[in-house]
Structures are given as C-alpha cells and as structure tokens.
Amino acid sequence: MKAIVPIKRVVDPYAKVKPTADGAGLDSGGAKFEINPFDEIAVEEAVRQKEAGRFTEVVVVSVGKGECEEQLRKALAIGADRAVLLETQEPLDSPAVAKVLSEFVAAEAPHVVLMGKQATDDDNNQAGQMLAAILDWPQATFAAKTDFAADKATVVRETDSGEETLELPYPCLVTTDLRLNEPRYIALPGIIKARSKPLEKRPLASVPAPKSSVVSFAPAPARPPGRKVGSVAELAQAIKDRGVF
Amino acid sequence: MSLLVICFDPSELSQVAGFGASFGTYDVLLLTGEAGNAGASKIHVANLVEVPPADNIGKSVASVAANYTHVAAVSSMRAKDLMARVAGINQSAMITDVVKVFSETEFERPMVAGSVLARVKAESTPIVMTFRPAGFDKTVPGPNGSVESISISDTGRVKRVSTSARQGGRPDLSQAKFVVSGGRPLKDAATFEQVIGGFADKFGAAVGATRAAVDSGIAPNDLQVGQTGKVVAPDLYIAAGISGSTQHMAGIKDSKLIVAINKDGDAPIFDQADLGIVGDLYEVLPELEKALS
Ligand SMILES: Cc1cc2nc3c(=O)[nH]c(=O)nc-3n(C[C@H](O)[C@H](O)[C@H](O)COP(=O)(O)OP(=O)(O)OC[C@H]3O[C@@H](n4cnc5c(N)ncnc54)[C@H](O)[C@@H]3O)c2cc1C
Numbered sequence A: 001m002k003a004i005v006p007i008k009r010v011v012d013p014y015a016k017v018k019p020t021a022d023g024a025g026l027d028s029g030g031a032k033f034e035i036n037p038f039d040e041i042a043v044e045e046a047v048r049q050k051e052a053g054r055f056t057e058v059v060v061v062s063v064g065k066g067e068c069e070e071q072l073r074k075a076l077a078i079g080a081d082r083a084v085l086l087e088t089q090e091p092l093d094s095p096a097v098a099k100v101l102s103e104f105v106a107a108e109a110p111h112v113v114l115m116g117k118q119a120t121d122d123d124n125n126q127a128g129q130m131l132a133a134i135l136d137w138p139q140a141t142f143a144a145k146t147d148f149a150a151d152k153a154t155v156v157r158e159t160d161s162g163e164e165t166l167e168l169p170y171p172c173l174v175t176t177d178l179r180l181n182e183p184r185y186i187a188l189p190g191i192i193k194a195r196s197k198p199l200e201k202r203p204l205a206s207v208p209a210p211k212s213s214v215v216s217f218a219p220a221p222a223r224p225p226g227r228k229v230g231s232v233a234e235l236a237q238a239i240k241d242r243g244v245f
Numbered sequence B: 001m002s003l004l005v006i007c008f009d010p011s012e013l014s015q016v017a018g019f020g021a022s023f024g025t026y027d028v029l030l031l032t033g034e035a036g037n038a039g040a041s042k043i044h045v046a047n048l049v050e051v052p053p054a055d056n057i058g059k060s061v062a063s064v065a066a067n068y069t070h071v072a073a074v075s076s077m078r079a080k081d082l083m084a085r086v087a088g089i090n091q092s093a094m095i096t097d098v099v100k101v102f103s104e105t106e107f108e109r110p111m112v113a114g115s116v117l118a119r120v121k122a123e124s125t126p127i128v129m130t131f132r133p134a135g136f137d138k139t140v141p142g143p144n145g146s147v148e149s150i151s152i153s154d155t156g157r158v159k160r161v162s163t164s165a166r167q168g169g170r171p172d173l174s175q176a177k178f179v180v181s182g183g184r185p186l187k188d189a190a191t192f193e194q195v196i197g198g199f200a201d202k203f204g205a206a207v208g209a210t211r212a213a214v215d216s217g218i219a220p221n222d223l224q225v226g227q228t229g230k231v232v233a234p235d236l237y238i239a240a241g242i243s244g245s246t247q248h249m250a251g252i253k254d255s256k257l258i259v260a261i262n263k264d265g266d267a268p269i270f271d272q273a274d275l276g277i278v279g280d281l282y283e284v285l286p287e288l289e290k291a292l293s
C-alpha cells in the first residue's frame, strides 16, 4: 500500500507571532520554520506503517515556495521514501491547497492520504476534509489510533465527548490528532541518508485563486493586568467580589 | 443573502440566535432530536437517530446547503469534520472559528494559537463558517417561523464500529459557567479525578486539562482546552498547576475571570490571569473549596 503525506511549512509553533505595525502581515521575529506538528505526526505514522510492513511507499508532498524543501528533507529523514514540492509563489488558502493536492493524489493513486488535522499558523482545520470531498474518498479526521489492514482501515478518532471507531474502505483519507504518536528524534544517520533520497520540484503553472484572504491582522486584546493575592481567604473574597460566583 | 445554520443536536439551538442576528434572518437544519426555539425562519428537522460519519451525509447536507449563500455551525470537532467536507463538495470559501461578523463577506477570527485576530474576507459565495458563540450576544431565541421535516441520507460507506463517550454527568466544557482545569503536576488519572474532579463536583463545574496532562494520560483527550482542543468561555476559570502556554491560553481568553494557582511565582500564567496565588495546588484547592463553600 502506498501512502501520501501532505506537509505544510509553518512558523515554529512556540514562536511569538504578532501583527506588523501596519497590520498587513505577521512578524515572527526571525523564528525558525518547522513541519506543521500535526503533519510531522502524520509522517511518523506513515513511516511506522512502513516499518511494520503495511505501507510499501511513503511519499511526502508540500505546496508552496522553494523553502519548503527544508521540511520535505526533514520528512525524508524521518523515513519517507521520496518527496515532491509543488512549487508556487502564489498565496494559497485551504481550498486551493486541497485542489492542487487532489490532482497530485489522483495521479499518484495511493491507498491512503495521511495528513494533519490543522495547520498551526492558520488554524483552519479544512484542507483534509476538502481534499477528501474533492476526491470523493471516505475520511476519518482527528485520528488517535490507526490500523491499516489489507482490506480496510480502522481508525479510532477523537470526538467532542470521547472517541469512536470507524472502518473505512480504501482509498481513504485520515487526519491526525496529537495522541496518535510521538514523532521520533531524528538522528544524524537519518539526516545524511535523506540527502540522497529523491526530492522533485515541480513548478505549478497556475494555482486556484484563494476563496478568502486576510484583510488585516490585529493583536489579540490583552487582558488588563491581574494581581496576585497573598492568601486563599483573600482569593475567595476576590472571586466573590467579582460577582462570578 | 441567505443563511443556514446546521445544528447537530437540540443543545445547539440556543446558541445560534446571536450569530444569526448578524445576518437578519436564518434557517436551521437540525440533524438529530426535536425542534426547539432557535429563532429561525424555518427549521428543517432531519430526525436522525445519531449523527452519522461526515463522509456518509456530506453530499446530502451539501445539497441542502447549496440553497444558501452562507452556511454555518457552532465550532466543535464534529462541525469541523462535516462543515469542511461540505465546503469541499460545494467548492465554498470557508472561515473557521468566526468570532465577529463585520459584513456578509468580512469576518474576524483568531489565528496562530489566538495570538492574532485576522479580518478575513471571503472572495466568493457560497461561504461556509464555524463560529464561536461566546463572541456573540446571548440572545434567547424566539420560536421558529415554521418546522419542516427533511430527509438526510446516509450512504453507509464509512462504518461506525463503536463509540465511547465519557459518562459522569459533568457540564459540557464549551458551555460551562465554571471550569476547573489541571495540568501536568496532577501526577496520574486517579489524582486528577480526585483533586480536580472532586473540586469541580463540589460546585457543579466542568473539568478541563492541558495537553501535557492529556499526553501523560492524566486526563482524557476530550478535556483538552486550547488551540487544538476545546475553547471555553466560562464566568470563572480556575487553572491549577498550568504554566500558561500560548496554546493553552488560546482556549480560555473568553473567560470572564481567570484564576491561576501555581507554585512558581514566575509562571507565565500570572501575566494573563486576573487573580493569581503562588502556592501548591494540593494545599490551595482544598482550602479554596472550603472558603468558597
Ligand atoms: C501544535 C501544538 C498544539 C498545542 N495545543 C495545546 C492545547 O490545545 N492545549 C494545551 O493546554 N496545550 C497545548 N500545547 C502544549 C503547550 O505548548 C504546553 O506544552 C502545555 O500547555 C503545558 O501544559 P502544562 O501547563 O500542564 O504543563 P507545564 O508546562 O509542565 O506546567 C506545569 C505548571 O505547574 C506548576 N506546578 C508544578 N507543580 C505544582 C503544584 N504542586 N502546585 C501548583 N503548581 C504546580 C509549574 O510551576 C508549571 O508552571 C500545544 C503544543 C503544540 C506544539
């Protein structure tokens, strides 16, 4: 079975990000870029399936600028077999990413697409479901556990009130949640080996126009400064004084 | 302009009026349960026994949605699962976690773990949205104009083998007035349940947790509050043994009063809490329970 894992290059999730003075963009103060954490979990899961003999090939793909190569290399170092960068300078929203990926996936014809539930920069939580919709594939979002058997995929997924188990026919699309696995530490040999794995750059002639765009960014309103109290009695009184109790 | 709000069960009906008012009138599609007041012009009642997997009803819901320029649902995991699928089917624009409506095409939403608010413009209709009710007036909805039944078909392609929902009768986190959350120092599931759960039950509060607590098996996943978990908006949020990471704070910003209990006086949560006390949660919580009782 072949698996495709789409990955997004995002600013380090621990970086402090704020709007630029004119509100037109974001300033992350020169922070590093990473694989979107949920996508790293997806790569890890696919590689584990390969190591367990379930998947035969793991292909990672990213849509975006040339810099995404860095994250694709990291995915190769985790253990993916080959990488493709669908290269464009154009801005993309989740529907556009889904559309571009749908053509790539249709051509590659994998059994499974494994991807992140949400990008930690835009926090959209859209592209996976949209890709599944365009392909008309079954989906299981927010996976906490997977079992890719020969005839069907079984996915335990997180729900608002607990979890549920779904069975999906192939081909299918699965998005990852945090409990699925803990991505491995990448040791030096993996990084060296990744240098010789195939990474193909394909310029995109055009990408679909975004269906939405950001007009401006504002800082999230700061809470007025709070205060520390000296004792539990004082705390209880202060809570009561605020009339919320 | 026409708005359809999709409700998964009747508990969501009371949360749509504030949002819906920004659009004038609206219709509701209720997937399970019986119609109640939602202030809708028309409520379509699908009467499903339970909400099927998103894949199985996506097309059927999308064909109802196709009659409207705007389609929305209260933000939740099930809403994100289904609504983005519907958006994909109908080739819609989609805006996740709307907290403010500026116009029919411009909305405000948090991004990057709530550190910024973006004004987002949809370039085309149809527009699919999920919204956070806390951002809107708590209008009590009046009766609906009309109630009609509608058939939503289930393809059965994806099979739900089992579900396990936590029982326990505690209030729903995302709607609770009082939330008590615990972090990594709660040690193990039994301690968490006893210390945080016990305190919460005393006051009929909901229980929340950090990702660190969920990751270490201290708390169940559906209690995770934050960027990638639930968003809460209670009158009172007590954070016990929680450092105050950006990702956690993203889920509690709409709380009226945030109280932090942390034994490290320099913990970042003290910069963002309204009231803080430096101390050991195992000592402070029992004392606070007594003082508030
Ligand atoms: C992509 C991504 C998404 C994430 N999403 C979320 C999310 O949705 N929600 C979330 O919560 N986190 C999320 N995180 C994780 C987040 O960055 C933090 O790691 C996490 O919130 C820390 O949890 P914590 O405060 O329980 O643990 P810690 O950071 O370990 O803090 C524990 C705190 O307890 C204090 N303490 C210790 N013992 C005691 C005691 N006896 N009494 C009182 N205080 C004590 C310590 O001083 C410390 O401040 C995410 C991270 C990433 C990368």
Ligand SMILES: Nc1ncnc2c1ncn2[C@@H]1O[C@H](COP(=O)(O)O)[C@@H](O)[C@H]1O
Binding pocket: A006, A007, A008, A009, A036, A038, A039, A061, A062, A063, A064, A092, A094, A097, A115, A116, A117, A118, A119, A120, A122, A123, A124, A125, A126, A127, A128
């Ligand atoms: N530019 C991109 N290239 C490849 N995959 C992407 C891209 N953007 C988003 N994705 C995938 O879609 C998921 C959801 O993204 P989003 O809808 O932006 O929250 C991510 O976790 C990635 O797996």
